[in-house]
Amino acid sequence: MPPLFTMKNLISLVLSYYKYGLIPGRLKAGCSQDWLPHSVLLAACLMPLTLLASERIEAARKGVQANPSSSQAYNELASALSRRGRDSGDPAVYRQADEAIQKSLQLAPDNFDAKKLRVLVLLGENEFVKARELAIALNKKIPDDISIWAVLVDIHAALGDYAEAEHCAQWVLDLRPGGMLGFLKSAQLREVFGDPEGAAEFYENALRRTSQNDLEERAWLLTLEARANLSSSNLKRAAELLEQVQKTYPDSVLALEVLAKLRAQQGNLVEAAALLEKRYAAVSSAANLYDYALALDQAGRKEDARAAFAQFEVKARANTAMPANANDRLVLFYTDRKNATADGLALANREIAARHDLATLDAFAWALYRNGKAAEAKTQMDRALAVGTREPAYFCHASKIAEANHDDASAKKFRAGCEVRTESAQGISR
Amino acid sequence: MKSLQKLNPVVCTVLAALMVAPPPGFAASHREAPITALDRAADITDIYAFVSYDDPSKVTMILNVDPLLEPGNGPNYFPFDDNILYSIKVDNNNTATEGVAFNVQFTTEIRAPQVFTGFVGAGNGINAPANSPAPVPPGTPIVPPAITALDGPGSAGLSLRQHYTVTMVKNGVSTPLTSGGTLFAVPSNVGPRTMPNYPALAAQGIYSLGNGVRVFAGTVDDPFYIDLGAAFDSLNFRAGAGGGVLSPAADADDNTNTASDTVSGYNVNTIAIEVPIAMLTRTGTKVAATDPAATIGVWGTTSRPRITVRRAPLPAASSGSFSQIQRMGNPLINELIIGTGSKDFWSMSQPKDDAQFANFDLDPLLARVLNAVYGINIPTPPRTDLLPLVTYAPPIAAVGTAAGPIADLLRLNTGVGPTSAGSRKRLGLLAGDGAGYPNGRRVSDDVTDISARAVAGVLNPAFNVAPNNRIGDGVNTNDVPYQETFPYVAFAQSGRDRRHIDPGEPGCTKNAGAPCPTL
Numbered sequence: 001m002p003p004l005f006t007m008k009n010l011i012s013l014v015l016s017y018y019k020y021g022l023i024p025g026r027l028k029a030g031c032s033q034d035w036l037p038h039s040v041l042l043a044a045c046l047m048p049l050t051l052l053a054s055e056r057i058e059a060a061r062k063g064v065q066a067n068p069s070s071s072q073a074y075n076e077l078a079s080a081l082s083r084r085g086r087d088s089g090d091p092a093v094y095r096q097a098d099e100a101i102q103k104s105l106q107l108a109p110d111n112f113d114a115k116k117l118r119v120l121v122l123l124g125e126n127e128f129v130k131a132r133e134l135a136i137a138l139n140k141k142i143p144d145d146i147s148i149w150a151v152l153v154d155i156h157a158a159l160g161d162y163a164e165a166e167h168c169a170q171w172v173l174d175l176r177p178g179g180m181l182g183f184l185k186s187a188q189l190r191e192v193f194g195d196p197e198g199a200a201e202f203y204e205n206a207l208r209r210t211s212q213n214d215l216e217e218r219a220w221l222l223t224l225e226a227r228a229n230l231s232s233s234n235l236k237r238a239a240e241l242l243e244q245v246q247k248t249y250p251d252s253v254l255a256l257e258v259l260a261k262l263r264a265q266q267g268n269l270v271e272a273a274a275l276l277e278k279r280y281a282a283v284s285s286a287a288n289l290y291d292y293a294l295a296l297d298q299a300g301r302k303e304d305a306r307a308a309f310a311q312f313e314v315k316a317r318a319n320t321a322m323p324a325n326a327n328d329r330l331v332l333f334y335t336d337r338k339n340a341t342a343d344g345l346a347l348a349n350r351e352i353a354a355r356h357d358l359a360t361l362d363a364f365a366w367a368l369y370r371n372g373k374a375a376e377a378k379t380q381m382d383r384a385l386a387v388g389t390r391e392p393a394y395f396c397h398a399s400k401i402a403e404a405n406h407d408d409a410s411a412k413k414f415r416a417g418c419e420v421r422t423e424s425a426q427g428i429s430r
Numbered sequence: 431m432k433s434l435q436k437l438n439p440v441v442c443t444v445l446a447a448l449m450v451a452p453p454p455g456f457a458a459s460h461r462e463a464p465i466t467a468l469d470r471a472a473d474i475t476d477i478y479a480f481v482s483y484d485d486p487s488k489v490t491m492i493l494n495v496d497p498l499l500e501p502g503n504g505p506n507y508f509p510f511d512d513n514i515l516y517s518i519k520v521d522n523n524n525t526a527t528e529g530v531a532f533n534v535q536f537t538t539e540i541r542a543p544q545v546f547t548g549f550v551g552a553g554n555g556i557n558a559p560a561n562s563p564a565p566v567p568p569g570t571p572i573v574p575p576a577i578t579a580l581d582g583p584g585s586a587g588l589s590l591r592q593h594y595t596v597t598m599v600k601n602g603v604s605t606p607l608t609s610g611g612t613l614f615a616v617p618s619n620v621g622p623r624t625m626p627n628y629p630a631l632a633a634q635g636i637y638s639l640g641n642g643v644r645v646f647a648g649t650v651d652d653p654f655y656i657d658l659g660a661a662f663d664s665l666n667f668r669a670g671a672g673g674g675v676l677s678p679a680a681d682a683d684d685n686t687n688t689a690s691d692t693v694s695g696y697n698v699n700t701i702a703i704e705v706p707i708a709m710l711t712r713t714g715t716k717v718a719a720t721d722p723a724a725t726i727g728v729w730g731t732t733s734r735p736r737i738t739v740r741r742a743p744l745p746a747a748s749s750g751s752f753s754q755i756q757r758m759g760n761p762l763i764n765e766l767i768i769g770t771g772s773k774d775f776w777s778m779s780q781p782k783d784d785a786q787f788a789n790f791d792l793d794p795l796l797a798r799v800l801n802a803v804y805g806i807n808i809p810t811p812p813r814t815d816l817l818p819l820v821t822y823a824p825p826i827a828a829v830g831t832a833a834g835p836i837a838d839l840l841r842l843n844t845g846v847g848p849t850s851a852g853s854r855k856r857l858g859l860l861a862g863d864g865a866g867y868p869n870g871r872r873v874s875d876d877v878t879d880i881s882a883r884a885v886a887g888v889l890n891p892a893f894n895v896a897p898n899n900r901i902g903d904g905v906n907t908n909d910v911p912y913q914e915t916f917p918y919v920a921f922a923q924s925g926r927d928r929r930h931i932d933p934g935e936p937g938c939t940k941n942a943g944a945p946c947p948t949l
Contacts, residue, residue, distance in 0.1 A: 143775035169739045174753040175774055177469075177734055186739040198741040 052251050053084045053216055064100075071111050074104035078117045085124045087220060088253040090283040091324050094124040112142070119151050123158065126323040128355060131155050146175050146182075153185040157192060160356035162387055165189060180209035187224065192358065194388035196231035203228060219249030227258045230265065231390060238262050253282050260295065269299040286316040286326035290333065309337055320347070327351050331363040335370040345371045358384050358394065366397045374404035392418050471496050471511035472732040472755040475698055476654055477518070479728040479842045480872045481865060482704055484915055486847045487716055488642065491518045491532075492702040492873070492919065493730040499618070499649065499697040502925035505547035507618040508649050508699055509592055510536040514732050515752050516701055521727035522712040524822050526782040526837035530710055531599040532607075534647065534701050536615060542589035549620045551576040551587030577625050580614040580634045587624065588617060596645055596703070607639045616648025618697060621926030632921040642706040644916055650700045651910050651920035653873040657903040658692035659933075661878075665803075668933070670947025671904020675897045676879075680904065684856040684876075687939045689904030690946035695923055695930035702917035707844045719845030722831035725822055727839030728870075729759040729781060754778050759838040760819055761871065762881035767794050781837035784820065788812075788836055791820050797885050806898060808887050815890035819868055825859065826869045842870030851914060856906055860888065860899075873912050873919055878903055904947075909940055 060077035067073045081097035084090070098121045104114040115138055122131035132155045139148045149172045156165035169189050173182035187202030203225035210217050226241035239262060245255045260275040273295035280288040293308030316330040327347055334344030348367035351360050365380035381398045395417030402411035478492040493516060499508045510516070515535055522529040556573035558566050566572075578584035580591075592615040596607040616635035619628045636646045660667045667674035671689040680688050707716040713723045733752035756777045758764065767790045768776045776787060784791070793811035800806045809815050817823050818841075821833040826841045849855075849865040856876040858866020860883060867875040868884070879902040886901055887893030909931060910920045931937060931946060938946035 142771035144771050144773060166739050173737050173739065174778060177737065177753065177755075182737070186737075189739055190741070193740060195741060 052249065053080070053087065054251065056080045056216070057084060069107060071104040071108035071114065074100045074107065075111070075113045075117060078104065078114070078121070082117060082120045082124060083216060085121075087216075087251075088283045089124070089285065089287070090253075091125065091285065094121050094324075097121050097124075112138070116145075116147060116151075119148070119155075123151060123154055126158075126325070128155055128158050128323075132159070144175065146172050146179070149175065150181045150185050153189065157189065158355065158357055160358070160360065162189070162192065178209075180206050183209070184221070184224075187228070191228055191231065192387060192389060194390040196228040196390065199228040200225050200232065200234075200237075215249050219245045219252050219255065223252060223255045223258050226255075226262070230258065230261055233265075235262060235265060253279055256282070257291070260291075264295070264298070269295065273299040273301065285324075286312055286319060287329055289315060290326060290329040309333065313338070328359045328363040331367050335367050341367070341370040352380075356383070358387060358389055358391070362394045362397055365401060369397070369401045369404060374401060377401045378405050378407075390417065469734075469755060472514050472734065473497055474730050474732055474756050474758040475652070476761060476871075477728065477730040477758050477840060478653075478871045478873055479726075479840050480870045481707075481842075481844060481846065481848045482916065483848045483851070483918070485704075487708075488704050488706050489710060489726075489842065489844055490702060490704045490916060490918060491520075491728055492700055492917065493518050494652070494654075494698045494700050495732060496699045497696075498652070498693070499699070501619060501695070501697050501923045501928040504549075504620065504925065506590060507548055507620070507925075508697070509538055509548075509590060510594070510615060510647070510699055512536050512538050512592075513734055514755075515734070517731045517733070518701070518703060519729050519731060520710050521729075521781075521834075521837075521839055522710060522723075524722075524727075524832040524834035526727060526784070526835050526839060527780075529600070529712065532703055532705075533597045533599060534594055535597075536592045536594045536647075538590065538592050540589060541591060542586075545589045548590030549577060549587055549617055549624055550574065550589065551624045553623075576623065577617075577620075578627065578631060580616070580631070581612070591615075591617070594647055596639065598709075607641075607643055607645075609639050611637070613637050613645060613647070616646070616650075616922075618649040619922035619924045621924050623926075628924070629921055636916060641709070642704075643709075644704040646700070646702045646917040648700065649697050649922045650917070651908075651923050652693050652696050652698035653908055653912060653919045654693050654698075655691045655876075655905045655908045656693060656878045657689040657905050660689065661903060665799075667903055668947045669949050671902070672900075674901060674903070676900050676902040676904065678900070680906075681900050681902060684906050685939065686943070687905050687907060688947065690931050690933045690935070690938060691905045691909050694909035695928040697922045700917065700919055702919070704916050711844060717845055719843050720828045721845060722828050724845035725827040725831055725841055725843045727759070727781075727822070727834075727837065727841050729757055729839050731755075731757045754780075757781070757838075759840045760868070760881075761877040762885070763791070763820075763838045766796050766881065766885065767791060769795070781839055782835055784837045785835055791816060791836060794885055797887070800886055804897075806886055807893065808898075809890050809893055813887075815887060815893070816884065818889060819884065840871055841868070860884075874908070876902075876906060878905070907939065911940070 057077070057080045060073070060080040063073045064077050078097045078100035081093050081100065085093040085097060097117070101114050101118050101121060104111060108114070115134065119131050119135045119138065122134065132152070135148055135152050135155055138145070139152065142148070149168050152168040153165045153172070156162070156168060166189055169182070169185040172179070172185055176182055183202040183206035187199040187206060190196070190199035190202060203221055207218060207221045207225065210221060212218070222241045222245045226238040226245070229238040229241065242255060242259050242262060245252055249255070256275050256279040260272040260279070263269070263272040263275060273292065276288070276292040276295045280292045289308060289312045293305050293312055296308055297305035313330070313333060316326045316333070319325045320327055320330065328351065331344045331348045331351070334340040334347065345367040348364040352364045361380055361384035365377045365384065368377035368380060378401050381394070381401050384394055385398060395414045399411045399414035399418050402414055473495060475494045475497045477494070478490070480490060482488040482490045495516065496508055512535070515533055517534070518532045519528040520530040521527060551574050553576055555571055555575040558568050558570040558572050560568045562568050562570070574586035575584065577587040580588065593612050594615055596613065598605045598607050614635060616632045619625060625631055632648065635648050636644060638644050657667065657671070665674060668689045672680060680686070708714055710726055711717060711723050717724045731754050733754045736751060736753035754777070759781065764773055764776055768787060769790060772787070772790070779786070792813045794813065797808045797813070801808045818826055820836045820838060822831045822841060823833055826843055828843070846864050846869060849863050853863065854872070854874060855861035855863035855866060856874060857863070857880055858872070858875045859869050860880055866872055867877055867880055871877065882901045883899055886898035888899045910923065912918055912920055929941060931941065933946050934948040936945045938944055
């Protein structure tokens, strides 16, 4: 009797499921889609499929339609959406992810995966304190789950608690020595700590541990590695990496941002502006608009820039009380473009009460400086620079603040850091 | 010298047996945590600490790693990992921190890189025969002589050879104990052709380092014994062994197995060190059992070089160049008590911080399983009856000893002398043998039965009744005899001739006697 499933008909069966959108793209993570027959799952696990983010989301949506009572199906959808959100920063995507999570929790209130996804969504929505609270509760429940330690790195870093972030990243490295997540989270911190070369090395390690089939994850890592190379002025390597991303995963929004930075550093400000325009078209957030406006300005398109900045102000002010806001950019807009320095400082004061990450510290210090509070500005800028960052935009601000404090030696030193790549403008650098 | 039994007659005399009922199940610690399941070279299976049988002025500590080594599994067999720091640590001031530590690190050499196996040899060596094709002329040595030595003549066949260093760290000061010589690890027992006199070969791996310290490292018979398969089949103990509750006769017979020993025929890698008690206690002397300074806490760790978030020369917030992979004190804690979601976290934590796991320790889920599934009466939490296992408390430590923090340490009252071979009890302290677990741990102690009974509450006299005090898996003794002298474990089983004693097979006890029950 011939075997029921030969490899050939098994593969064709899998492909038929794929065709009808029943198999999400990244099956290697768990292979736990409980709406699929076991044999199909097995084959799918053996033969991972590669999908773009939009396809993956669509496949997950079909999974939900096919099995609306499966909490796991909603988790898959939330996972696909939150991954997309990670790349794009699009609040709408996070809202959709949250809806899927709520549905999953309705179906299975205690399901741990949904709660973990909820942390990711809260993080994406800039609800850092809520995200931290939930993540710590989950961490207490299962201390061995490294993905929670990993997301705690992101949360602590977003709040500016870098020592805590480092502690968590070290746990990830220790808990799974040589694991992908440990390298990824540590690389991100190395960037913050002013070690882009070390970050690039770790991104490379993370990349090596990521499946060739997982295009989305690989594109994400390649883009981050490119960003680290850019920070260490290795433009050639950055360009190579971004080229790979463009070929394999043209959907990436983050790649547009990093490519714009590359073009700016190469002196091609026109293309930088075009890339940021494309990015803004993909995700129409206030932050993306500010970066685009700044690029227009730097490219010499002053009128277009003025219009974009005006539009930015309206958009940013509408969201200023929301967790997902562009307040750091709005502060800089008030202080540098609108001559509304008092408004800028008021907003910066509000932000610094909520978080003290590098960008917030920088914006606060700059607002203080613009309001004639040079000594206080120095204190805040020192806090930022003490983290170890080598971000030129911060050094530009630091040099001005040092000058105002009559500290010529520091001003000269900071100016050198600023002049390394003055093309990487403040907005783009965030 | 007072025996421990005399320190606390209550606990030592309320051990009895009656009744019938159900079972628990355990293993020492083979692959118990996810991280060590993935990193078996760093997986601590057991740690032992006891007053040396033949010299009551010394303590022997044995750290076993890398579980269930199939003796025939060539060609590389079971080297220690050069990248692991193996440590045996001793707390001597009741703080659950290391007062003395012995660190062991290995180096591997490949002496015959063209040879396809780690160990090879036969007779006086075998040369190319007369019909040897060119370009190898007849008479050319092909197979080296049988391995009879760890170094020098007779060692040519040891292609994969390891040597190691031992460093004592006391009060923060590191002292190399290797004393200028080279310490070789004893290889696995490949078989009688390659290693015709294995006991003699292995004995060469016992080194005296001066100051009364002796060490041995290498592959040995795994001294642990258990019906592991039944235990992890959701406590499906064999009817032939009382279904998890031993008959009085079976319980009283320390030399007969009524169930198969899953670990039989397997080897393990061991690091054994014998140290004068005076080097371990805080007083620098051996003191009486009634002295609070007599009791030490012992635990083992394995660590790997750490990858740090920051690179040098940036200041590293994380201290230390090694990351702890695993630790072990008592044989049951991580295996039976700590929840799966916390096992790695526990493994990487320090004993002094074990209060964070107090909920696991003082209200063990296993006890509740016994209560729920079998109706056994168990003490009401918090289970203070278990405190002697996780603090310095009588009957192990002398009255007046500072309890210290809750910490998983193997506590040993060094003032309690060894029990002679004829009087030794597999149930150790529970059977009135004051030199046995949980006062330290000897290789022969039946920690499976002892731990199960402790979890069932027998350290509380009110619960030291049947069936709680007759819980057992039916494996009461090891498949091969232990040694009565250092390093006390049996040397490695032969790769060619080893035997795993399975259910239904004859020779359930030390390869002899009645078959092991299947059901």
